[in-house]
Amino acid sequence: MxxxxxxxxxxxxxxxxxxxxxxxxxxxxxxxxxxxxxxxxxxxxxxxxxxxxxxxxxxxxxxxxxxxxxxxxxxxxxxxxxxxxxxxxxxxxxxxxxxxxALPNLPAPEVPDGADEHGNVEVRRWGSPRNFAFAPKQHFELGEALGLMDFSRAAKVAGARFTVLKGALARMERALGAFMLDTHTTEFGYTEVIPPALVNDATVFGTGQLPKFSEDLFRTTDGRWLIPTAEVPLTNLTADEILDEAALPLRWTAFTPCFRSEAGSAGRDTRGMIRQHQFSKVELVSIAHPDHSEAEHERMTSAAETILQKLGLPYRVMLLCAGDMGFTARKTYDLEVWLPGQQAYREISSCSNCGEFQARRMKTRFRPAESKGNRNVHTLNGSGLAVGRTLVAILENYQREDGTVEVPAPLRPYMGGLEKIGL
The missing domain is CATH 1.10.287.40 (Serine-tRNA synthetase, tRNA binding domain)
Structure with missing residues (x-):
């Protein structure tokens, strides 16, 4: 607001x-x-x-x-x-x-001009795409060949844009969530939270999905909303509160299912797990002092990058232009992971500084220690990471010519020491 x-x-x-x-x-x-x-x-x-x-x-x-x-x-x-x-x-x-x-947040001065993704600016890259001695396959080809990714049965029980994961891939998704949470809590000081996956109107308004983007959400018959991301309940934990300055920053992380209608995405990524109605994500949220939110934004982005680096997945960091940012953001970095099967970088995390925009909607302020009057906090959110897309990236980057997939070393302790998926 x-x-x-x-x-x-x-x-x-x-x-x-x-x-x-x-x-x-x-x-x-x-x-x-x-x-x-x-x-x-x-x-x-x-x-x-x-x-x-x-x-x-x-x-x-x-x-x-x-x-x-x-x-x-x-x-x-x-x-x-x-x-x-x-x-x-x-x-x-x-x-x-x-x-x-209904009006979006205003872009920060350093945000580049541009109408869409073509105006985004590459900030840096990490890692080099692997040179394969064979034509790399896309994740859904690998998953179906392994018998561990089932789209037809998912469509039977739920419809299009759902996936059934089985066996080692189901375990890998669970392992990824645990690995990400452990990294963010032990190395970056985030507090793990298990929030509600159903929220009320005020909560979805607070983070900016209502009133303009109701068509992107799923609503229950009793008027609640399925969360599109854990940003929604985590950020609203401080709604209608006046915090002590000494309590800032508050840093929370959660591993939750997320639900999106994908309105307007007909014909985009119709095969595979890139664009689903239901997916898992580890979310990062910070409630920060206004004077420190820019540094907090860089820190949050670094936390998300650390996951990709530990997993050995090549990526690039993009500074989004004004026309490509989300509704509530004043500045956003997207992390785009390299997918060999697509021969393209695809978004796997979006880290945004929303300034005081959401705080005004939520009525979240803090009490300065050495001055009178209350001030609005700044809110930040980021994917740390989208778990399904991380699984996709592992399948494509760690595939072998015989159709098996190597398990990245950091995940092996979470998967009972398993080193590869397949025969």
Missing amino acids: HDLKAIRDAAADFDRGLARRGLAPHSARILDLDAARRAAQTELQEIQTKRNELSRGIGIAKSKGEPVEAIMAEVAAMKDRMAVLEGDERRLGEELDAILA
Whole structure:
């Protein structure tokens, strides 16, 4: 959510930020509504003050035996006018809130301009793609040949964009989640959390999925939402709270199922596990001091990179352009892992600094130790990593010509010492 005072103070800057997002100017309409609402509030307060004075005058006049009919009529008229103003204030406020709730966060100054992924900027690479002596296969070809990845039975019981993993691949997914959690908790100080996978409207609004992106989510018959990522419940753990400055940063991680409708993705990645309705992910969330959120963003990205490095998976880091960032982000790094079967880098993690955007929606603040007044926290989130896509990357990068797949050394302790998958 945006700060109305900031828009009043720098309307042109606000519209320039929206323009970088590919949006039309909104400040004029916002400021018109804001001015009308504040005028209604001011008149309401003035009438209330005068009405109180007249009401006291009625008592005084009665005690003196003076007529009060005219004063009472004026008080009644004021009551009617107050009812109109209260309705105007409520209507204008709702319209203003609806506009602000639908506008994305503004990009940070260092975010490059661009309309889509073609405007993203490569920051660095790690690792070199392996040279295969054979034509590498895609993950679904390997998984089906091993008899451990079943798409037809998944479609039978659930429909398209679901997968059944069996045997060693099922164990590898579980191993990956445990390995990632252990790394983030022991090396980076994140606290492991098991959050609810069903959340209410206020929670999904707080992290920005509502009201604009409801079509991307699954909703239950009792009005709850299946989480699209653990970012949603983890970030909202501090909703409606005032934290002590000394408690910051709060760092949480969770390994959860995630559910997305993949609205608008028809025809994209229809084979395999890249784009699923249900998938597992290890999420990283930080609730940070505003002065330290940029450093926290770099730290979080490094934590996600560490998983890829430990697994020996080549990747690149992309700074997303203004037009390709998510709704709540002010700056985002995407980690893209190399997939030999596709001969392409594909996103495996997205790490974002949301600034105070989500904090305003959630009403999360902190109490500075040495100054008066409360301040908004900054929130950050990142994949550490998408577990299914990590499994995909392992299958493709560690495949052998005979169809077997080597198990990366860091995962072997989690898989009972298994060194390869296959005969």
